Structures are given as structure tokens and as C-alpha cells.
Amino acid sequence: MSNSGAEQFSYGSFKQVYDSNPSIQRMIKNFDQEKVTLDTEEQEETGLAPQDDNGTGSVSKMAKRATKARR
Numbered sequence: 001m002s003n004s005g006a007e008q009f010s011y012g013s014f015k016q017v018y019d020s021n022p023s024i025q026r027m028i029k030n031f032d033q034e035k036v037t038l039d040t041e042e043q044e045e046t047g048l049a050p051q052d053d054n055g056t057g058s059v060s061k062m063a064k065r066a067t068k069a070r071r
Contacts, residue, residue, distance in 0.1 A: 011033045014036075015031075
């Protein structure tokens with residue numbers, strides 16, 4: 001991060017901001033001296049494998065039709 005050109009925080013200064021700012025507390029799930037974990041919604045894995053086009057080109061054909069309809 002030293003070459004990012006953005007503001008940098010030490011652990012102590014970040015903790016001070018975190019402790020005093022409820023907005024920051026809502027965005028941060030967890031933090032320590034090594035990393036910060038943002039509180040975001042994680043996407044569930046569906047367990048479904050990507051489907052193959054089986055060499056028919058049907059997906060490609062649908063995409064071409066869709067782009068022609070937009071013109």
C-alpha cells in the first residue's frame with residue numbers, strides 16, 4: 001500500500017477511527033494487525049457446474065440474435 005497514493009493507517013490509528021466511528025464499524029467485520037475483513041454479503045456456491053455448449057454454438061447464436069435486435 002505504500003505506493004498506492006492513498007492514506008495509510010497504522011493499527012493504532014485505524015483502531016482509533018474504528019472505535020470512534022459507527023459508520024466504519026458497520027463496514028468492518030473484523031480486523032487485526034495483518035488484515036481488515038469487510039462486512040459484505042457473500043455469495044453462496046450453488047454446486048452447479050458450468051454447462052457445456054456441446055459444440056452446437058447455441059449460446060453464440062442466441063448472443064448474435066440478441067445483438068442484432070438491439071441495433
